[in-house]
Amino acid sequence: GQQVMQIPQYQHVQEGEDFTTYCNSSTTLSNIQWYKQRPGGHPVFLIQLVKSGEVKKQKRLTFQFGEAKKNSSLHITATQTTDVGTYFCALKLTFGKGITLSVRP
């Protein structure tokens, strides 16, 4: 089945810095979902992208679906300690390995 790849698995940033991560596929995606899991918590649905080139914003988070629908990005502006956690992209029922973000205060 289709798989999504997230590399790297860990990233450390200074509070206030911007952060961008990507989700990639070798095949065209029908849609992509993003989830966030806080340390010790459970995955929580953030957003869903369906259209080519689609951009959606949630406060400081910006999600984009690639024009070819083979990748998606998550950008966080001016990271805060509350952004700490693991961000997963998911296609249908398959989750990527996620990227764990840590923020130095």
Added chain:
Amino acid sequence: DAGVIQSPRHEVTEMGQEVTLRCKPISGHDYLFWYRQTMMRGLELLIYFNNNVPIDDSGMPEDRFSAKMPNASFSTLKIQPSEPRDSAVYFCASSLRDPTRASPLHFGNGTRLTVT
């Protein structure tokens, strides 16, 4: 809305014992999923149900694992006999509509299983 409810939150058991994990999905959600999360393998789908009927159990690792959904408000995941490599966090999730058509999943708090 109470969300997806799982019990127990933590389970510690000895190798060879039977383990039963429980889940109550969000009322009205037609789909129920069992996932396993480990550091090495990430989030893996074990099985999912639609209207209490198992649709895809290809992720169930071995015959030691079984899942049931006797009614719309309850599901169990059973491991018999348990082994140390089964140690993981097991999540139950539910969705209102077909998630393969982009309906979001709502996860429970998970059960952390430790098999010694």
